[in-house]
Amino acid sequence: MSDPRAHPFDLTGRTALVTGGGRGIGFAISQGLADAGASVLINGRDETVLKQAAKQIEGATPLPFDITDSARINATFQNIDALDILINNVGVRDRNPIDAFNLDDFRNILDANVVAAFDLSRRAAGMMKMKGRGRIVNVTSIAGDIARSGDAIYTASKAALTGLTRAMAAEFGPHAITVNAIAPGYVASETNAPMVADPEIAKFLENRTALGRWAEPEELAGAAVFLASDAASYITGHVLTVDGGFTAHF
Ligand SMILES: NC(=O)c1ccc[n+]([C@@H]2O[C@H](COP(=O)([O-])OP(=O)(O)OC[C@H]3O[C@@H](n4cnc5c(N)ncnc54)[C@H](OP(=O)(O)O)[C@@H]3O)[C@@H](O)[C@H]2O)c1
16 A cells, blocks of 8 residues: 555656657646656657657656567567556547548557557556556547547547556556556647638537537646546546546537
8 A cells, every 4th residue: 555644646666658649638747747747758759859869858768669560569668667557648640531441541550559558458468467456548539439530440449448547457456556647628739720720610510519629638637647646546447538528518
């Protein structure tokens, strides 16, 4: 058990790996975990971006590798001494009608959004089991539960990641490893910049979300810190929706 006098959100002494932590939601989560005291390993494929990001976050270390490259993951994990928190944040998307895709398109998105999370989580869980404690947080999406036309592969991948969250929670629970997910709604990350600039989408969100606006990436960090902390010690297999009320009303 942890020190009951410590602040329940304190992550001092914990090491976290955040995939896709160089920008957007992953960067904001990395910043949040570091602010709570964690040492953060920031992953992504572009080393220059990661170095820039790490400069802005106290105690952060760039960890460049492609999460779909299992051999690279293996080699990387040989050099990690301890891991307390894994945030599977990478998610790729291709908005197109179903007939525009071939099967390799489907497989490639599943590789990044689901298979890599499976691969990383079981390696991380191996280290967490030795410690008798661990936290895995998967960044899914409200698209895991609700669908729009022209987004089939992403939607399927996020639903799969939600299922994987529950399955890993069941399997890793006896080792005191919790596995949860965060399901963001519309987030004004760099990738969404063209949509954020679109007044029609702003109008849509004004009507469609209870809070009437986009989320800033920083607004996802609190959920990640909470689920990674001792404050969430009895929460596992849960999907925490952070969508400004998008799915709560119509
Ligand atoms: N933004 C939203 O509105 C929204 C809504 C719901 C859910 N989400 C989910 O939230 C997560 C983050 O979204 P975001 O908008 O912040 O994404 P983003 O801005 O597109 O960032 C994705 C990050 O993942 C990295 N990445 C992509 N493929 C990778 C790979 N194969 N290996 C390692 N790193 C890789 C990218 O860096 P490199 O390209 O340099 O590798 C980048 O840092 C995703 O899972 C997304 O599905 C986002």
